[in-house]
Amino acid sequence: MRTLQVDLGERSYPIIIGSHLLGQGDLLRPYIAGRQVAIVTNSTVAPLYLERLQQALGGYAVISIVLPDGEAFKDWQHLQLIFDGLLQARHDRRTTLIALGGGVVGDMTGFAAACYQRGVDFIQVPTTLLSQVDSSVGGKTGINHPLGKNMVGAFYQPKAVLIDAATLQTLPARELSAGLAEVIKYGLICDAPFLDWLEQNIVALRELQPAALIEAIERSCAAKARVVAADERESGLRATLNLGHTFGHAIETHMGYGKWLHGEAVAAGTLMAAQMSHRLGWLTASERDCVARLLIAAGLPVVPPAEMTAEDFLQHMAVDKKVLDGQLRLVLLKAMGEACVTADYPASLLQDVLLTDYAAIVAQL
């Protein structure tokens, strides 16, 4: 078991990483202030892990709220189910919410905790690779709006994050790959040696070898914790974590939530960002190809949907949260392992990148 610390003053909290931690209630007890606990999970995770977690929480008044599984349900109506459950069970301000599941469960539970009675405690117990290395750490919570992803939410930090890598053994291969998109992202934006490690260990990761998984999770969480500690509310550095996300969100929104997994859309978006960086002269064609090869080796799609036009991308990107006073800022790569955020690029170049034939790039690898 390893513990990292997210350093945010009085809002600091630990990330506890290991295998088979879910049944160890003593790991959670220090972070539960009252007697009431509400476990929020979804219909896929509940049959696998809910009972084990409930049993580990002997002595508390525990309720569970089971949401339908999927990004399509990350909306107000389903958030309301959490409030309904808490109010029906008369949970008060000292209740602790526990998010048991992937990114959707974590984002919704965190936002519910931020809003319920104007703020109660919550703990993240992420069960997908994507949520373990990304969404469970850093306090971004929220729901989608028909006009944009994550448009309604809060910065709200958990009291602790408990990562049980053993839960990945039941994760569908496609979702594991989606998580690897974010793992690769950390290498690209701030940790070039980690990129080398990933190239050597991508097979072990896809084979779910525990030591490789824990190493990848720890290095990813360490990178995220550093960035979040330096810039909690995304005024600068933290925006680099969105490499590939502006393009990716456009894909997700356009295709309808849930058709492309978040990590899949990010993978395609990452290659678009790499291509833009290449066109700006920051990455060589060979480095761009390296990015594409690693994403493909992780089992990810890198070619955006054929039906999406440049106009489609531009329209969706115009409502991105990274737009400030009308300027679209993009996260790009200055070099392998070094990201920057910039609005200083010719509009025609962005147009070219949106029109690039990514299938052709992949074909020549």
Next chain:
Amino acid sequence: MRTLQVDLGERSYPIIIGSHLLGQGDLLRPYIAGRQVAIVTNSTVAPLYLERLQQALGGYAVISIVLPDGEAFKDWQHLQLIFDGLLQARHDRRTTLIALGGGVVGDMTGFAAACYQRGVDFIQVPTTLLSQVDSSVGGKTGINHPLGKNMVGAFYQPKAVLIDAATLQTLPARELSAGLAEVIKYGLICDAPFLDWLEQNIVALRELQPAALIEAIERSCAAKARVVAADERESGLRATLNLGHTFGHAIETHMGYGKWLHGEAVAAGTLMAAQMSHRLGWLTASERDCVARLLIAAGLPVVPPAEMTAEDFLQHMAVDKKVLDGQLRLVLLKAMGEACVTADYPASLLQDVLLTDYAAIVAQL
């Protein structure tokens, strides 16, 4: 014009109080960071003051969002209208929301600002006495849930509060009285000399004499600012601001939002709290009667609805946010001008107080 400061470190902000301030855009400019402004108001206030405020904001890209008027619409569906308006106009993270209206508009706009893109700036421009002396200051925002009032929300401070007492000239007499319930509250919980002043000036206030109104607003805001600065998130002292509110919320919830105005329910709740304090030996019968007389002089009802049983009260109060680990804490009066928060009272005494014949108390005044 007078300016008070709410002292909350980096979240500090001014309360600017005066007459005919609404058309003075220069008062707001220092608190607007970007180019986009969204004025949120309601269908009653819009015809009276929206144009004046819009004209004062020349140079900004201003949209307005007009909600239906009333506590009955303080729900998620109507909050959604604010997000719809912001997204349709592509407002980004640097937008500033301005709440122009009463407590419902302020609470909803503040909560929308807390959640939109995980938090944008907002300014309170309260136009009712109740919102000027209470809800616009202190950062409590939120919406109602069918199972409880203000159950979903956030602590989120405005950048500034601009109070134009001249807007009270168009306020219905019933709503002015409702605001006076909160003004009287400040005297009761922490400012005995203010109680004396109120007894002498209650007629002037109901006649809307500007000097009296500004004095009452300033003393109320000063009291609230002191309490909020000492306890932003209501871990202790701030709870005293809820004198009469636990009983009052039960009345509002039971009767259906909007039938009793918030201030009216608080007035009846305040007499119940005074009676409880009397039964505990903290107030004399004459002091309790003094509370009743002042509330009545302010034009307020002090007898709870005849149809509400003690059981009704207990059931609604059990989901109050002041319940902690099953214990219902009440705000009571140790003396005139001194409040306390306590869960240390016999349950039978609460029962007696709920069953007290308040009409009889009023009859003997």
